[in-house]
Amino acid sequence: MEHKNINLTLKVWKQKNGQSQGRFETYLVNDISTEMSFLEMFDVLNERLIKEGKEPIAFDHDCREGICGMCSMYINGRPHGPWEGTTTCQLHMRAFKDGETIVVEPWRANAFPVLKDLMVDRSSFDRIIQAGGFISVNTGNAVDANAMPVEKDKADASFAAAACIGCGACVAACKNSSAMLFLSAKVTHLALLPQGSPERKTRALNMIAQMDKEGFGACTNTGACEAVCPKEISITNIARLNQEYLYAGLTADK
Amino acid sequence: MNWSSILSSSIGKKIVMAVTGLFLISFLLVHMGVNACIFKDLFDPTDNGDMFNRAADYMGKTALIRIMEVVLFAGFFVHIIQGLILEWENRNKRKKGYAVNLGNKGSKWYSRSMGLLGTILLLFLILHWWHFWIPSRFTHAGLENPILLSNNRVSHDMFKLMTVTFSEWWVVVVYVLACISLAYHLLHGFQSAFRTLGLSNTRYIKLINALGVAYSVIVPLVFALMPISMKMGWVGF
Known part of the structure; x- marks a missing residue:
């Protein structure tokens, strides 16, 4: 060039x-x-x-x-x-x-307050992860990596979602300042793997509750998030998050 | 998590919008089907709206339809109120806006304008009730002379009310504009409702997208043809 x-x-x-x-x-x-x-x-x-x-x-x-x-x-x-x-x-x-x-x-969203010039406070993302973006792992020896079979397509889709770097571009682009693409990437990443199943229901419920508490908006499926995502996370993940939430909302014990 | 906190969360509110939206979409099909009976006049000039009046009479006398009418109003009410609340809440999530906007670079204008399109449809709905629903149920304005239908039932002449209403140009223009708003509202709403309800399977999404486009074009087009046909004299006495 x-x-x-x-x-x-x-x-x-x-x-x-x-x-x-x-x-x-x-x-x-x-x-x-x-x-x-x-x-x-x-x-x-x-x-x-x-x-x-x-x-x-x-x-x-x-x-x-x-x-x-x-x-x-x-x-x-x-x-x-x-x-x-x-x-x-x-x-x-x-x-x-x-x-x-x-x-x-700078990113413009109530949930991302400007700290100085072009810097915004994105600790709201950290609190969303703390609310449910984790799995339970037993202490002790590391488990053999191949002990748990995972279907190739699901592993690939999970990996594609795991590419999310949590930069907040989805929130910045969304007319509703919704963090749904970020949440959907994190939920999809874990929901498609067997390791994610123990906290499957509480994860979807708690992460959404935290997102709402942080002051992000609701998703209206406009697709702006997907268009600007530097890691090209698919909006299909949002539908999967909706599915996870609906399932958890209908079947969770409490 | 109890029921109310699940339904009032951001996804919960969207689920309410999706379920009521799909219910209203199913209602539109019935409404279109009944009203399309006016087009019998195109093939049989002696019909004079008899088929349509019989269909309207059936809708008015059937208990199940009358019960569904109440459910329909509840559906409209929840969809409108929840939609306006969501629009208001979402707008307030960004107190300070951008100097340069993303605009059409990431999304379609009608996807971002569901609140505006919905508000236009609400205003149209009020006019539409005033034109047809209120006269047929309560005031009987313009329906003073009952007619004898071919099935020997005495009924309002709703067909005549339609022809009289659609004889004015401004009414035809307003109805056609409302149908265009409806088309764009559906173009986003149809597929968005399924996504909100969790449809993430790529194969089905393609099917839903195609169905959504077909529905959003055909249904508003058939509705728009009703006032146009009557004004142009293709359908009438």
């Missing part, structure tokens, strides 16, 4: 803390290599801002290889930017044209 340097105008959301108002700040960034990732472009800008004695832009990042789920920028009206199936850290500057204006916003 042809390499070149481009100049861009960035409109970035700046907000001091959760209590302050926040506004867009415009930055001109010049001589940005198209080989850079989106986050590296922010690094360049931040180094310049520090040298100029200005406040750098706060943003979340960790692994920078698309598996940690920390980077969370809403770029030009799409979570993780214009490319499909990529996180912000995997988005490269060749996705943009020279002279383009890029608008960068």
